[in-house]
Amino acid sequence: MPFKVTAGRAWGMTGLVIFLYVVNYADKAVLGIIAQPLAREFGLTSSQIGLVGSLFFVTFTVGGFLAGPLEKKLTLKWALLALGLTWSVVMLPLVVTGGFVVLVVCRMLLGLGEGPSSALMHTAAYSWHPPAKRGLPGAFLAGSASVAKIALAPVLTFITVQYGWRMAIVALSVLGLVWMVCWIPGFKEGPFTSKAVKGADTAVGSAPTEPSVSWRKIFFTRTFASCAFMIIVVYALTTVVLTWLPSYFELGLGYSALQAGSMFALPSIVGLVLMISSGTVTDRLRGRGYTSRVVRIIVPAIGVLICGAVLVFLPSIGTPALAVAVVSIGYGFGAIAFPLINAAISELCPPQQTAGTMGVFLALMAVGGLVAPYGTGLIVDSAATAAEGYATSFQIIGVLGAIAAVLVLVFANPERDRKIIRGEVLAKSA
Incomplete structure (x- = not known):
């Protein structure tokens, strides 16, 4: 049936997707919260915990390539x-039968299930917003990770400390069921996708129909390639934070388990403020005629440069509170890359190829998660102190982030590459 698009309805549907993203990131973040109780109960080393974190992203990466096929087969x-x-x-078997092998299997299955989700969630949210206005909804989606850590990490930490890590996993399963109850009667796909309802009476119009283009044409643009490298590095930072930040605060900086779990939210608070602010400002600038390169390439690249510059100095900081501040500021400025770069990538392709394009981009992004958690565990195990090991890992990521940001500033230009891709569309139509 035809349906109308209003701001209230568009943001209501986006809110349901954001709720799902919160659940999604809480499932990712719980490993960082329960890492030390797991290590104590099962006798795990830092490298083993890191390996679990990285193996999650192996199947997460594989799952990311399933976004396009899933979007074709199902709504x-x-x-x-x-x-x-x-x-x-998928994590419930760990509650019943604990152990390293069960932990690995459960986390890998979780990664496979979460792999296609980011691209599909972005596609679902973008289906209610035209391309020029996707910066802010993208910021809210990316900010869902922060909401999960701000709102849920302290709760999950309290549950873990008071009732054990098993109850934290059970609590997340219950939260997922609550989301399902809201989602089934509530969500409807918007008009800005290839599956838009025909003849929909919308207030702002529906997405134009375009011929599909070769995937190679999209993936080998300088924008896609350079942005993929930068987002890999920023995601490496994210996965280290998800897997190791509470452990860094507890073992490296000397805070209690409850304090460390509660402070897990601090980088996310900084990141959420900066993501929402940057998303709002850049959407307004886009509406005033500023190019996508300015608002969705230069702005996030500068943020990643700041992130890298801050993290480089972490090993030289001896004050715990200042170290927490440095990690929080670095993470916050790096995090603005997610919504803005995702929005830029979504502009490159015809609407019917958004899910496939975002699926590949986000699967490549997950490469950072394949290396960083395990690499950090190895560094910590071989370092003189835990504090030195964690700080060195953050420093390495900072250097790589600064290099990646410079490459994006030099090579990325969505308008230029969109014209190249559109040239192929016009050639096919001729």
């Missing part, structure tokens, strides 16, 4: 429902 509503159900149950 966004039912595809995301199936994925959400998967997240809610």
